[in-house]
Amino acid sequence: xxxxxxxxxxxxxxxxxxxxxxxxxxxxxxxxxxxxxxxxxxxxxxxxxxxxxxxxxxxxxxxxxxxxxxxxxxxxxxxxxxxxxxxxxxxxxxxxxxxxxxxxxxxxxxxxxxxxxxxxxxxxxxxxxxxxxxxxxxxxxxxxxxxxxxxxxxxxxxxxxxxxxxxxxxxxxxxxxxxxxxxxxxxxxxxxxxxxxxxxxxxxxxxxxxxxxxxxxxxxxxxxxxxxxxxxxxxxxxxxxxxxxxxxxxxxxxxxxxxxxxxxxxxxxxxxxxxxxxxxxxxxxxxxxxxxxxxxxxxxxxxxxxxxxxxxxxxxxxxxxxxxxxxxxxxxxxxxxxxxxxxxxxxxxxxxxxxxxxxxxxxxxxxxxxxxxxxxxxxxxxxxxxxxxxxxxxxxxxxxxxxxxxxxxxxxxxxxxxxxxxxxxxxxxxxxxxxxxxxxxxxxxxxxxxxxxxxxxxxxxxxxxxxxxxxxxxxxxxxxxxxxxxxxxxxxxxxxxxxxxxxxxxxxxxxxxxxxxxxxxxxxxxxxxxxxxxxxxxxxxxxxxxxxxxxxxxxxxxxxxxxxxxxxxxxxxxxxxxxxx
Numbered sequence: 001x002x003x004x005x006x007x008x009x010x011x012x013x014x015x016x017x018x019x020x021x022x023x024x025x026x027x028x029x030x031x032x033x034x035x036x037x038x039x040x041x042x043x044x045x046x047x048x049x050x051x052x053x054x055x056x057x058x059x060x061x062x063x064x065x066x067x068x069x070x071x072x073x074x075x076x077x078x079x080x081x082x083x084x085x086x087x088x089x090x091x092x093x094x095x096x097x098x099x100x101x102x103x104x105x106x107x108x109x110x111x112x113x114x115x116x117x118x119x120x121x122x123x124x125x126x127x128x129x130x131x132x133x134x135x136x137x138x139x140x141x142x143x144x145x146x147x148x149x150x151x152x153x154x155x156x157x158x159x160x161x162x163x164x165x166x167x168x169x170x171x172x173x174x175x176x177x178x179x180x181x182x183x184x185x186x187x188x189x190x191x192x193x194x195x196x197x198x199x200x201x202x203x204x205x206x207x208x209x210x211x212x213x214x215x216x217x218x219x220x221x222x223x224x225x226x227x228x229x230x231x232x233x234x235x236x237x238x239x240x241x242x243x244x245x246x247x248x249x250x251x252x253x254x255x256x257x258x259x260x261x262x263x264x265x266x267x268x269x270x271x272x273x274x275x276x277x278x279x280x281x282x283x284x285x286x287x288x289x290x291x292x293x294x295x296x297x298x299x300x301x302x303x304x305x306x307x308x309x310x311x312x313x314x315x316x317x318x319x320x321x322x323x324x325x326x327x328x329x330x331x332x333x334x335x336x337x338x339x340x341x342x343x344x345x346x347x348x349x350x351x352x353x354x355x356x357x358x359x360x361x362x363x364x365x366x367x368x369x370x371x372x373x374x375x376x377x378x379x380x381x382x383x384x385x386x387x388x389x390x391x392x393x394x395x396x397x398x399x400x401x402x403x404x405x406x407x408x409x410x411x412x413x414x415x416x417x418x419x420x421x422x423x424x425x426x427x428x429x430x431x432x433x434x435x436x437x438x439x440x441x442x443x444x445x446x447x448x449x450x451x452x453x454x455x456x457x458x459x460x461x462x463x464x465x466x467x468x469x470x471x472x473x474x475x476x477x478x479x480x481x482x483x484x485x486x487x488x489x490x491x492x493x494x495x496x497x498x499x500x501x502x503x504x505x506x507x508x509x510x511x512x513x514x515x516x517x518x519x520x521x522x523x524x525x526x527x528x529x530x531x532x533x534x535x536x537x538x539x540x541x542x543x544x545x546x547x548x549x550x551x552x553x554x555x556x557x558x559x560x561x562x563x564x565x566x567x568x569x570x571x572x573x574x575x576x577x578x579x580x581x
Contacts, residue, residue, distance in 0.1 A: 001099055001506045004075055005043045005089055006032055012069040018055045038503060041088030048085040059085025096502040097490040103505060103561040111508045111568050113156040119356030120158040123149050127164040130265045131175045132200055134272050134416040137395045140441060143432035144392055145361045146278040147521040150572045155516040163280045167262050168287040173242045176258040180245050182207035184219045191219050194229045196238040206261050218248040272417050276425055277574045289345045295337060298345040299330065307379055322375035344376035351382050364391045390519050392437045399445050423448040429574045430457035433521045456529050460566060461578055463532040467563040468579040470544050477545060486557030489550040493558060497538040501562060504531050508565050528569045535562050
């Protein structure tokens with residue numbers, strides 16, 4: 001619907017010679033928006049105020065000239081000037097009736113853009129370390145990323161979803177050591193798991209699946225090292241354990257245990273996400289960056305450009321040359337590469353795989369990450385703006401008013417799977433995205449499980465189910481729904497509630513576009529709640545199955561359109577649209 005108004009505005013502007021060289025579709029689109037109150041019109045434009053100086057006219061005078069050049073049409077009842085030069089468009093009933101017909105015709109495709117946008121997007125999200133099950137914080141990343149991907153695709157983008165598996169570095173050694181100690185502990189009570197290891201029961205389950213060839217010797221070494229299991233020495237202690245395990249078992253056996261632990265947890269994460277309706281196109285291994293030489297090649301490129309230098313035994317990248325706040329270490333004194341080195345190689349790899357735009361969804365504690373990775377991308381020959389980072393704030397889960405702990409080392413955390421089993425996928429998906437990703441989220445379990453109007457996902461789904469029940473009642477009364485008759489008689493829908501619903505339905509494609517452009521799925525969630533509110537009010541005050549067939553069919557077309565939009569919106573959010581509740 002907004003596109004129709006844009007065409008009218010553009011047609012008026014094109015007939016003003018002074019503006020010809022300044023016009024483009026992007027400028028016009030930004031100058032037209034929905035009004036907050038329909039009594040001032042349905043759309044408004046500040047285009048006259050934007051271009052007044054270029055024409056040496058005051059904004060109201062230019063606005064009048066633009067209006068005079070807009071061609072006659074049956075979509076707008078009135079165009080007037082408000083305030084300092086706003087152009088307000090009051091749409092005709094025919095405009096809304098035409099949109100209702102379009103909804104019925106397009107059905108599940110309504111709201112999706114027919115145009116294919118240039119370029120393709122690599123959307124990376126979740127990317128939780130494969131050292132334990134996903135917790136409720138990861139769930140917000142999963143819901144946000146999956147929903148954003150759906151919305152971007154609905155607006156014509158080609159989206160590839162990727163999970164970056166952090167399967168390299170010290171954390172994987174700690175995971176392997178945790179499994180080994182749990183195995184030793186099951187046979188020797190003198191062996192105890194240090195606090196610096198991963199503590200969850202899942203470690204015990206993995207330990208049961210492995211065999212150790214030299215249990216006694218290794219157990220004795222672990223027991224001897226226990227005297228160093230103190231808070232001030234715990235990091236040194238776990239490094240000693242890792243060294244001992246590698247020495248006694250040998251690297252081949254140690255790495256075999258690492259592989260078992262990694263694949264067990266990674267497979268569990270993948271299944272957990274699939275059950276949550278979140279599916280990735282690729283799972284990219286951080287370890288493969290080293291195995292396939294990507295890190296070595298990236299460092300070579302940087303070195304050839306004289307962007308690396310040595311200092312204090314380490315190798316540094318001149319990140320300040322690319323607007324980062326300080327230079328960054330890429331190789332430590334012990335010759336181990338940093339995580340940042342992997343980031344440079346990984347994002348370069350994304351680009352050479354042919355992706356035009358990269359979107360990373362990360363935790364809010366990664367704010368400092370953005371400038372350094374953009375610096376790395378630029379240094380590797382790409383544009384800094386090729387990378388976009390969306391930060392997701394933390395989740396606090398409340399059970400009976402008590403905030404739950406989420407610590408992966410201690411094992412005292414609520415998993416995503418436990419949350420889904422308790423509140424259901426639909427409530428979890430909706431609650432995760434109903435607020436901006438930039439806001440902290442307090443997840444209220446009692447509200448998510450309630451079957452009440454206060455529970456937004458229940459309220460929206462109930463609207464969809466209520467409409468289905470109307471059509472079941474129609475069958476029970478052996479009455480017919482004549483869709484064509486309903487579309488012809490939309491002029492019979494005169495009530496304020498009916499007009500409000502038609503106006504709200506017509507906004508659906510714009511809401512999807514807004515949600516995509518602003519990376520804001522919560523806009524769609526709020527829209528669906530508003531639509532459900534309008535429908536429930538209409539349902540409570542109206543009778544749909546009346547004897548007069550023309551009115552009955554018109555009302556049924558309206559609620560059928562409402563059901564289609566609710567269903568399409570819920571699908572984009574990854575939430576089911578039930579026929580009965």
